[in-house]
Amino acid sequence: MLQEATQDAETHRTGTSERGSFCFAHCSCGWRGPARRSRERARTDADLHARTT
Numbered sequence: 730m731l732q733e734a735t736q737d738a739e740t741h742r743t744g745t746s747e748r749g750s751f752c753f754a755h756c757s758c759g760w761r762g763p764a765r766r767s768r769e770r771a772r773t774d775a776d777l778h779a780r781t782t
């Protein structure tokens with residue numbers, strides 16, 4: 730079985746979710762960032778993930 734690597738930037742749709750007083754980033758690829766105290770921080774995590782993956 731061959732698995733083609735056809736991942737492009739479109740596959741990484743990131744967003745942020747809040748849980749209690751914490752905020753974390755998530756991605757359409759299944760990735761989830763660590764819980765952060767601020768949404769801005771979580772957005773930075775998401776941004777970094779989308780750029781480096």
Ligand SMILES: [Zn+2]
Nearest residue numbers: 741756758760
């Ligand atoms: Zn991703």
